[in-house]
Amino acid sequence: MAKIIVVxxxxxxxxxxxxxxxxxxxxxxxxxxxxxxDFDIGLRNLDIVxxxxxxxxxxxxxxxxxxxxxxxxxxxxxxxxxxxxLPASQTxxxxxxxxxxxERVLKELDEEGFEFIICDSPxxxxxxxxxxxxxxxxxxxxxxPEVSSVRDSDRILGILQSKSRRAENGxxxxxxxxxxxxxxxxxxxxxxxxxxxVEEILATKLLGVIPESESVxxxxxxxxxxxxxxDSNAGQAYGDAVSRLLGEEVDHRFxxxxxxxxxxxxxxxxx
Amino acid sequence: MxxxxxxxxxxxxxxxIAKERLQIIVAxxxxxxxKPDYLPKMQQELLEVIRRYVEVDQDxxxxxxxxxxxxxVLELNITLPEAR
Ligand SMILES: Nc1ncnc2c1ncn2[C@@H]1O[C@H](COP(=O)(O)OP(=O)(O)OP(=O)(O)O)[C@@H](O)[C@H]1O
Ligand SMILES: [Mg+2]
Numbered sequence: 001m002a003k004i005i006v007v008x009x010x011x012x013x014x015x016x017x018x019x020x021x022x023x024x025x026x027x028x029x030x031x032x033x034x035x036x037x038d039f040d041i042g043l044r045n046l047d048i049v050x051x052x053x054x055x056x057x058x059x060x061x062x063x064x065x066x067x068x069x070x071x072x073x074x075x076x077x078x079x080x081x082x083x084x085x086l087p088a089s090q091t092x093x094x095x096x097x098x099x100x101x102x103e104r105v106l107k108e109l110d111e112e113g114f115e116f117i118i119c120d121s122p123x124x125x126x127x128x129x130x131x132x133x134x135x136x137x138x139x140x141x142x143x144x145p146e147v148s149s150v151r152d153s154d155r156i157l158g159i160l161q162s163k164s165r166r167a168e169n170g171x172x173x174x175x176x177x178x179x180x181x182x183x184x185x186x187x188x189x190x191x192x193x194x195x196x197x198v199e200e201i202l203a204t205k206l207l208g209v210i211p212e213s214e215s216v217x218x219x220x221x222x223x224x225x226x227x228x229x230x231d232s233n234a235g236q237a238y239g240d241a242v243s244r245l246l247g248e249e250v251d252h253r254f255x256x257x258x259x260x261x262x263x264x265x266x267x268x269x270x271x
Numbered sequence: 272m273x274x275x276x277x278x279x280x281x282x283x284x285x286x287x288i289a290k291e292r293l294q295i296i297v298a299x300x301x302x303x304x305x306k307p308d309y310l311p312k313m314q315q316e317l318l319e320v321i322r323r324y325v326e327v328d329q330d331x332x333x334x335x336x337x338x339x340x341x342x343x344v345l346e347l348n349i350t351l352p353e354a355r
Binding site: 151187190194 | 300
């Protein structure tokens with residue numbers, strides 16, 4: 001069975017699309033056949049972050065409405081052998097995603113042999129966000145270390161625990177917290193919530209901490225998911241998160257300020 | 272405590288303040304979650320019954336449903352006006 005993972009947050013702009021692109025690429029790079037679906041109907045963006053915006057012919061809603069079949073709509077990623085992208089449609093009809101339609105597409109992907117289906121949720125707690133999480137086996141709740149984001153994450157956790165299909169059937173969606181845009185220097189100065197604080201407030205198992213990093217903007221500028229940038233700390237942190245998703249035990253990194261020795265600093269300056 | 276400590280402490284506080292505020296609001300919002308839909312209507316009807324006997328305002332009645340392990344406790348708090 002394909003594992004369905006929703007990337008969700010409640011609050012907008014916290015890094016869901018960045019995360020969906022990175023995690024789906026990471027899973028594919030490890031050899032897992034992965035599909036990533038953009039649920040942000042009307043505000044398609046996963047395509048441009050993954051550099052396939054000019055190859056979109058059919059989209060998610062076309063497939064749901066029977067105007068195209070799944071194979072026609074899936075876009076094969078340029079960089080990863082096992083990765084396929086299903087773009088959102090740009091229609092302004094937010095209710096274009098029917099529950100039956102979404103279920104049918106997910107079932108078809110499963111039959112096509114996909115191991116992971118990553119659902120990039122829109123912000124908010126409206127229909128689109130609900131459709132993205134309803135069928136999930138696992139939820140990656142993306143939060144920034146900031147009050148409104150953490151509060152909204154808790155609301156999303158509440159929805160996962162009561163409104164998802166698993167919850168309705170008396171089960172549970174596996175919940176994981178991904179803290180992004182983390183700035184260890186500010187945490188050390190007491191200006192930003194620390195990872196332990198957020199974990200404690202949300203009482204959710206930590207999948208990873210992604211540092212605030214310039215490489216993320218560079219990656220989206222170029223349409224190359226940041227996980228391909230093996231030199232960047234954000235890319236490495238996403239790589240660790242993928243390892244944990246696959247059941248490996250990996251220590252958390254980039255949680256504290258880099259301690260540069262004086263010599264190292266001197267060398268770097270003269271280099 | 273030097274003046275530098277004072278500024279440092281002030282900074283340290285903003286994350287601590289954030290945490291404290293979040294803990295309070297999140298606990299409150301969790302307690303409001305999964306409440307049965309009939310609660311507001313029940314509250315209204317209870318108020319009507321009470322009003323047949325004493326004059327109380329809407330905000331003088333507080334209905335609270337608490338989950339205590341596997342039993343729920345419905346708490347009704349009515350502030351009666353001072354006897355004249
Ligand atoms: N770790 C990070 N470091 C620096 N910038 C980041 C990081 N993660 C995300 N960003 C930036 O934050 C912005 C929002 O990211 P993204 O589009 O992934 O968020 P989103 O949650 O999908 O937003 P929306 O709710 O609108 O769908 C982007 O400009 C992105 O480059
Ligand atoms: Mg997005």
